[in-house]
Amino acid sequence: xxxxxxxxxxxxxxxxxxxxxxxxxxxxxxxxxxxxxxxxxxxxxxxxxxxxxxxxxxxxxxxxxxxxxxxxxxxxxxxxxxxxxxxxxxxxxxxxxxxxxxxxxxxxxxxxxxxxxxxxxxxxxxxxxxxxxxxxxxxxxxxxxxxxxxxxxxxxxxxxxxxxxxxxxxxxxx
Amino acid sequence: xxxxxxxxxxxxxxxxxxxxxxxxxxxxxxxxxxxxxxxxxxxxxxxxxxxxxxxxxxxxxxxxxxxxxxxxxxxxxxxxxxxxxxxxxxxxxxxxxxxxxxxxxxxxxxxxxxxxxxxxxxxxxxxxxxxxxxxxxxxxxxxxxxxxxxxxxxxxxxxxxxxxxxxxxxxxxxxxxxxxxxxxxxxxxxxxxxxxxxxxxxxxxxxxxxxxxxxxxxxxxxxxxxxxxxxxxxxxxxxxxxxxxxxxxxxxxxxxxxxxxxxxxxxxxxxxxxxxxxxxxxxxxxxxxxxxxxxxxxxxxxxxxxxxxxxxxxxxxxxxxx
Numbered sequence: 001x002x003x004x005x006x007x008x009x010x011x012x013x014x015x016x017x018x019x020x021x022x023x024x025x026x027x028x029x030x031x032x033x034x035x036x037x038x039x040x041x042x043x044x045x046x047x048x049x050x051x052x053x054x055x056x057x058x059x060x061x062x063x064x065x066x067x068x069x070x071x072x073x074x075x076x077x078x079x080x081x082x083x084x085x086x087x088x089x090x091x092x093x094x095x096x097x098x099x100x101x102x103x104x105x106x107x108x109x110x111x112x113x114x115x116x117x118x119x120x121x122x123x124x125x126x127x128x129x130x131x132x133x134x135x136x137x138x139x140x141x142x143x144x145x146x147x148x149x150x151x152x153x154x155x156x157x158x159x160x161x162x163x164x165x166x167x168x169x170x171x172x173x174x
Numbered sequence: 175x176x177x178x179x180x181x182x183x184x185x186x187x188x189x190x191x192x193x194x195x196x197x198x199x200x201x202x203x204x205x206x207x208x209x210x211x212x213x214x215x216x217x218x219x220x221x222x223x224x225x226x227x228x229x230x231x232x233x234x235x236x237x238x239x240x241x242x243x244x245x246x247x248x249x250x251x252x253x254x255x256x257x258x259x260x261x262x263x264x265x266x267x268x269x270x271x272x273x274x275x276x277x278x279x280x281x282x283x284x285x286x287x288x289x290x291x292x293x294x295x296x297x298x299x300x301x302x303x304x305x306x307x308x309x310x311x312x313x314x315x316x317x318x319x320x321x322x323x324x325x326x327x328x329x330x331x332x333x334x335x336x337x338x339x340x341x342x343x344x345x346x347x348x349x350x351x352x353x354x355x356x357x358x359x360x361x362x363x364x365x366x367x368x369x370x371x372x373x374x375x376x377x378x379x380x381x382x383x384x385x386x387x388x389x390x391x392x393x394x395x396x397x398x399x400x401x402x403x404x405x406x407x408x409x410x411x412x413x414x415x416x417x418x419x420x421x422x423x424x425x426x427x428x429x430x431x432x433x434x435x436x437x438x439x440x441x442x443x444x445x446x447x448x449x450x451x452x453x454x455x456x457x458x459x460x461x462x463x464x465x466x467x468x469x470x471x472x473x474x475x476x477x478x479x480x481x482x483x484x485x486x487x488x489x490x491x492x493x494x495x496x
Contacts, residue, residue, distance in 0.1 A: 006253075014249065018242055032245045039249055040256055047262055048311025106235070109228045128194075129233045153190055160225045169221045 004055070006046055010039060013056055016130065017063050024067045024125055026114060034070060038063040057136035064122050064140040071118050105168045112162050116155050119143075123151035181208070182215050189215060193222030194229075262310035263299060265292060266318045269325050270415050274299070275314050276307075281335030282317065284388050287409060302340070321391065327422050330358045332392045340388035349383035356397040356468075359423045359475025360444075361436055363401040366466035369446065381407065396420060401466060403435040424471040441469040442476055442489055451476040453494065456487035 017038055021031040041062050049058065113121060119141055126132040126140065127148070134145035134152075141148060163169050185208050191197035192205040209216050261283060263276035272292045276284035276299060290296040299307055323329035336354075341347045352370050356362050364384075368376045384395040390409055396419040400406040405427065408416035413434055417427050426437035444451045446465050451473075452458070470476040473489055483490035 010246075010249070010253075014246055015242060018245055022241075028241055032241060032248070035245055036249045036252055040252060043253060043256060044260060044306075044308045047313035050312070102231070105228050106231050109225075109232055113232075128229050149196075152196075153187065156190060156194060156222065156225060156229075159229070160221050163225065163228070164221060169224050 006043055009042070009046070009055055009059075013059050014039065016056075017059055020060065020125060020130055021063055021067060023113075023129065024122060025070065030070065034063065034066045037066055041066075054136065057132060057139070060126055060130065060132055060136065061140035064126070067122060068118065105163065108163060108166060108168060109159055112159050113155070116158065120151045120155045120158075123148050124155040127152045128155075178214075182212060185215070186218075189219055190222055193219050194226045256306065259304055259306045260308060261299065261305055262308050262313065263294070263297075264310045264314045264318070265294070265297075266314075266321075268322065270418065273321070275317055275321070277310070277314065277317070278337045278339065280337040280339075282389065282392065283337040283339055285321075285390055285392055286388070287390070287412065287415065289412075324391070325422060330423075334392060336389060336392065338388070342383075342386055345379065346383040346386060349380050350387060350389070350393050350395075353384065353387070353395055353398060354393045356394055357470075357475060357479035358394075359425065359471040360468050360479065361397050361399050361420070361425060361441075362468045363466040364398055364406070365401050366446065366468065367398060369466055385410070391419065394419075397423075399436060403438045404430075405434045405436070424475075426471065436469065438469065440494055441471060442473060442494065444468040444470065444476065444481060449481060450484040451481045451489065452484040453487040453489045453492065456484055458484070458486045 014035070018031070018035040021034045021038070022028065025031040025034060038059060042059055049055070113124060116124060122141060123137050126137045127134070134148045137148040137152075138145040141151075143151075160169065185205060188197055188201040188205050189208075192202045197205065205219070209219055257279055261276045261278055263274055263284070265272055265274045265288065267273075270287060272288040274284065274286040274288055274294075274297050275282065276286075284297075284299065286297055286299075288296045294300055294307065294309075299305060317334060320329060320332060320334075324332055338347050338350060341350060348371055349367060352367050364377045364380045365374070368374050368380045371380075373379075380398075384398055385407065387393055387395045387409075390396070396408060396416045405413050405416050405420075407413065417434055420427055420436070426440045427434055428437045429435075439454050441454065442451045443454055443456070445467060451470060470479070470481075473483065473493060477483075
């Protein structure tokens with residue numbers, strides 16, 4: 001049985017899981033609900049979690065599973081992609097001011113990430129935003145660590161290609 | 175578009191990994207050597223560095239926290255509700271048949287003999303309103319091990335935190351609390367519990383409360399018997415289990431006609447309110463009014479419970495021979 005109280009688990013991880021789901025889901029209300037559901041599910045199983053288990057990776061796995069279920073609904077998926085397209089169009093609007101270039105790049109990256117296939121997006125978020133190990137990411141996605149790494153690399157390739165296509169990458173070696 | 179040289183294709187994964195902080199030292203060295211000789215890959219490397227920088231910006235960008243506090247508050251509310259309903263259970267084999275053990279966050283809330291099957295459907299929990307059930311894992315193993323030790327006579331106390339949420343009324347709760355105080359190796363009549371609660375006439379109500387004891391064994395309702403010494407009843411019609419539990423504690427039972435009862439003459443006695451235990455033949459016996467007696471299987475159990483040998487009949491000098 002674990003010694004750490006569940007209150008301590010919430011205090012340590014709720015903010016991060018909330019942010020992860022905000023980024024993955026993109027819809028604030030739904031992300032709220034899923035972050036709550038993540039911790040309610042965790043509470044139900046917390047007593048039987050082995051003492052040596054990595055609680056943070058376990059919570060990400062629960063949140064990832066909930067996100068996958070969320071997107072499994074075809075209607076919601078269409079809604080989500082519709083929103084992403086709107087976000088991307090907005091990001092693609094030309095801004096003549098040079099000082100806005102990096103903000104444009106950032107918005108563009110965010111848009112590309114949201115448009116990634118779900119497994120790539122979840123793997124990318126867990127690795128590049130939250131720094132989880134590939135083993136844990138693989139477990140949460142139901143694939144190997146190598147596959148999880150391949151998802152992340154594929155996402156990075158797409159980001160590079162898209163930024164390049166919009167002239168947002170350096171042209172000469174520095 | 176010119177085709178990429180094979181050497182550049184081969185190193186592409188390592189190049190990406192190196193530029194984005196994912197490569198090990200040997201891959202990074204290979205990439206470094208290659209970049210020194212390949213302008214195309216140097217450009218690609220710089221692009222991935224720029225991608226990594228953009229991702230880092232994304233990572234560091236704070237997400238508006240406005241909703242976080244509210245989400246946390248809602249989580250706490252929903253969690254409090256779940257805490258009030260959630261029971262974790264497991265079903266274990268035992269010398270007394272299959273037993274279901276359930277616990278809440280506060281403590282053990284149910285120990286149930288499953289005599290109609292070995293699944294949750296055979297449990298009263300499957301009909302219990304307002305309860306959410308989760309099959310437990312290792313957290314109930316330790317409880318089970320202690321229960322087995324108890325049933326094999328290797329442990330005399332089950333000092334578990336208890337949660338009496340499944341009791342049916344406040345009166346039942348007080349009966350269970352009084353029963354929990356009956357010492358190991360002792361028996362007391364239902365009338366004794368009723369008297370302790372200041373409700374001497376509520377003998378049947380006490381028996382009824384114990385019939386619905388959600389925590390048999392740990393709240394030792396098997397130590398409560400009829401005034402005549404008959405075992406009377408246990409968890410419905412499970413007198414055999416009551417006899418087994420009493421024998422684990424060394425309490426002798428005997429069959430009188432068709433009725434199971436304790437062997438009263440082979441047990442030490444204690445009058446209500448007294449601090450000294452006696453032989454059943456104690457000469458001071460007649461000086462007391464008839465009263466519901468507590469009986470002990472052994473002097474050791476009586477003394478562990480805090481009682482001293484009677485200075486008149488001297489059970490310490492003349493112990494009952496078994």
